[in-house]
Amino acid sequence: MHNPASGSGSGSDSEPNVEPATGADLNVPSDNDAAAEYVVHHGQPRYVEFRGPEGSQLLILKSDSDASPLRPDQEEIVDDKGHVEFMREAPLKTKQDWFSKVATCLVHDGDWHEKSGKHFTFNLVQFPDGYKLYKHYKGKKHNPRSDAYLFGSPTVLKFRSPNEFVPHAAWLIFGCPRDDNNNPRCGCRYCSKVPQKVISKRLSERTAHLKHYTGKRSARVATPTDRRKRTRSRSPVRAKDYTRINAAAGGSVPRWQEGPPAPGGRT
Template sequence: MVRTPPARTVTVTIRKRAVPYPKAPPKPAPAQRAQQGGRIGSSMRIAFPPNYTDGDSSLLYDDGEKVIDENGNVNYLVSIPLTSDAGKLWRRKVGTFLAHRVLDIDRSRRSVWFVDKFPEGYALYEHRKGPSYKPRTDHYLVGCELGHIFRSPAEFALHAKRIFDVANASDPSEAPPCECKYCSGAIQSDISRKLFNLNLKPRKKKA
């Protein structure tokens, strides 16, 4: 009788192929990075007209000194550079407004634009008031020959439009009148709601 040898047990190891990592999304174009990251791309800038300004540098203030009073408070005004956070914010809001609603550069109104700088004769200031360790800060754009002091980009936007209107008019006297709150007497909350979609409550008119 022939005996059959016992069957051998063979262990087979199947190696799985490594799953490749998903490819990284393509890097956005420089102009897109400028919008997404807040960087100012060269193609996203707007310059005020060189042939006209209503700015008057003689109206600018000297920088104040930080003096702490007996209560630990400060109250002073200093000019701030265009590259500061507030400077970038003002330049972005004014530039984007001009690109979308004045110069008609982007009808989709989705891009972000910056003005290179403020009109000649203007400067941005920061008012620091309160406890010296953390004072309240407010920003003002100063230099308008009419004496207007703009407290926000929304206040200055329509006045910036006026500068472009005068510069581009064949006869400056025929340029449309300025519609900013100071020149027209309009209520700023109405302007901001219309132009910037800001949900501001209208101020009650004084009796």
């Protein structure tokens, strides 16, 4: 297990005084088959600061954003079919979901903390500088579909899920290393061309011990208090015995309950 890394305390102007990441530190395979197993950089994290209770809050001190203007919130316009399509900054609840999933995956998969591999979750303090999470709404006005997208990287148009961003965030934390051709040595699906299902499978395996984490896109976060819905057992409803009721009341028995007539009797 690695001890929590310490940073400079500010992610905007200062960075930790460390040597740049090397190929040996990154453990990047050279062939395509091995690349499918490479998801997150391993070793001591460099550009990250652990804060808060028990070091559970992560501040990423490095960014690849070129500080270009991000997408402004779009006006909701309804077309002649009653449909809408617009994008706005994601609400706090969606951001918190990403913060938890990204940070928890980073730490547990990279083994960066003394609580890695235990029932312990982490959270990002914020997205890297220049990154912003949006929600895209499309469909019927009263019930449009919504998807969260993270913008900010100059090499990736958008990240569609926390699992897509995790390897790229690890690349930022290790100083944005590049190969001899100046290509990002990043393990995300867009930079490495590794299928996302391979990346997500590994991240799910590395966080399987965490009950709250599902690894699924836009999944609802479960809680330890979740329980199965109890169903009431239903016993068959018995019909009333009107024979006894009428007898107790001194009344006669209805003809339809008298049974068949006796031989030679009156009908």
